[in-house]
Structure formats: C-alpha cells, structure tokens
Amino acid sequence: MSEETKLTKRKHDIKTTSNETAVNNEEREEEKTPVEKSSTEKDVKSPKFGPMPSFKHQRVWSRIVVLIGLAIYIWYFATRTKMSNLGFQKDKHDLRGHVVICSSDYEQELSTYPQCFPKHCGRYISDKIVTESETNVLLDLAKEGIALGGSDGGASILDLHSGALSYGTKFINIYSLEESKAIFTKANLAVYKTVKEKVKAAIADLFGISTKVLYLTHPTFFSRLDNREPKTEHDEYWQIHVDKDTYGSFFYTSLLYLTDYGVDFSGGRLIFLDGKPTKPFNVTLEPRKGRVAMFTSGAENVHFVERVKSGIRYAVTISFTCDVSKSIEEASLQED
Ligand SMILES: O=C(O)CCC(=O)C(=O)O
C-alpha cells in the first residue's frame, strides 16, 4: 500500500469511528427513560450554583460598586501614615539626623537667650559618644537604683537630682535609703558626669552654640519601661508631648539608651510626629545600647514612646537648659 493510500484509509477509519460514536450516542439517548432525559437537559442548561442573579439597573450598580472601591483604595493610600527611620537598632552611626524648622514658641522662648539660639533646630543620633563600659556602668546604676523601688505600673523613674524614685503608685527619696550609698559611688557618679559633659559638647557642636551657655537641668532621670498596665498617669509614658511643655526648663533634650530594641525589648521605639493630622509623617528611632539621641526641645520635635510590648527598656534622660537659674550643674548629684 502506498503512503498516500495509507493516509486516506486512516482518515476514513477515524471518520467511521466518530460516526459510529455519534450513532451510538443517539441510540443511547433514545434508550433513556423520560426522567433520565429531562435530568440531562437540566445538567446542560442550569449552572452549578443556580441561575446568575440579575436585578434592575445591574450595570449601573456594578459600576458604582467599582467606583466606591477605587475611592476607598485612593483614600487609604493618601491618608496612611508615611514613615522614615532615624536609626535602626542594628546599624551603628557616628552621626545621623536632620534639620527641622524651629517652632515659633521655641524661638520666642530662646529670644531671651540669644547665645543659646541654635543655628537650626533638629534631631540627631550618635552611637560613638558614649563608650560601652560607660553605658554598662549607667545600666547597672539604673537597674540597681530602680530595683530599690519601682512603680506598680509600667514606668519607673529615678531622678538623680531630687532622688525621686517610683515606689508603688508614689515616689520616695532614694537618698533616704541606706542601700543607695552602695549604688551612688564616686566612681559611678564620675561616669555620669563624664557622659553628661560629652553629650553637652556634642549638642553644642551640632547646634552651633558654646558649651558655656548650656547647663544640665532637672529632671535628669533613669527610666525603666515595660508592658504592665498603668496604675497612675506617671505610668502612661506613651503620651504624645513636647519636652519644653512637659519639663519647662528643657531647651535641648538628650537620651542615652541603655538596652537594645528588638533584643532586650519589643515596642518602645521613639516616634517623632511630623506632618499634619491629615497627612501624618512619623520618624522612628530604634533604641540601641549606647546610642545618644539629641534634639531641640520645642514643638518642632513632638514625640512619644511606643508602648513596650515585651521585655524591659532602660534609658537615661540628660537634658540642658539655657536658663542658668534652672541649672543643676553644681548642685548635688549626691555623693557619699
Ligand atoms: O525614652 C525616650 O525615648 C523618650 C522619653 C521622653 O520622651 C521623655 O522622657 O520626655
């Protein structure tokens, strides 16, 4: 048989087979009872989950639904809080930060102290001002000092100047406790003073003023934050605030972080709130052990601390005033 003849035969066979199948199907269809027939018709015609719903003005309504969905999507992205990071815990920075425009209240207050006027307002961090051993000395001081008291809620403080130490729902004076003598040794206080001098020099340098017009002011305190429920308003450390309003005498705020975000605790980041209520912009700082944050204390630096979710966060606030009458430079950080 030639190739051509073979091909014609195969085509013929296929045609015959399909014709046979069609005939067989027809035969089988004829063999079906009326009930079987009607159920087959139903299977073909009606969709699995019943007929598609239809209603009046269906097209118009479906367009409205799509438009509303689109509007919600655009609104969400337009109003969602935008964020940037001033410093991740894992990164070590010699110096990082940015200028912000001074608030008018802050400028007004500073007009009385022209030599203390910053060349610009801003917020900065540095991981190289304070050494590891200095940080460890201050961390031990914070731990041992606060352990002599401690708040029933999530925020305990120890003010080195007044001696105020959180105790239950109140405060006591740590210097009235015999045990405090072993904590506030000359050596420990010398470390505190060294750190204070270095931070003061860094602030003076960053903001273009002389160290001679900056004075340590109170409160200058250690803080221990955790996730316990607040018992008094002093425990609500997550309130949004301006340091100049909260602590009248502050002109330049600094914080030295004594524990690590993401390692020793979670939550507890420092958040600066920029932008407007309708267009919020958050600048987030992750505490890192030995990291110093320095910023002008006016309304250009509205901020709050996130609630700690787990672990314990230690820090020390070391802030400066331009008002010599609020200075505690020479005052007692009580030594034994
Ligand atoms: O601990 C911090 O990061 C900030 C604390 C604070 O805002 C304050 O003490 O005023």
Ligand SMILES: [Fe+2]
């Ligand atoms: Fe603050």
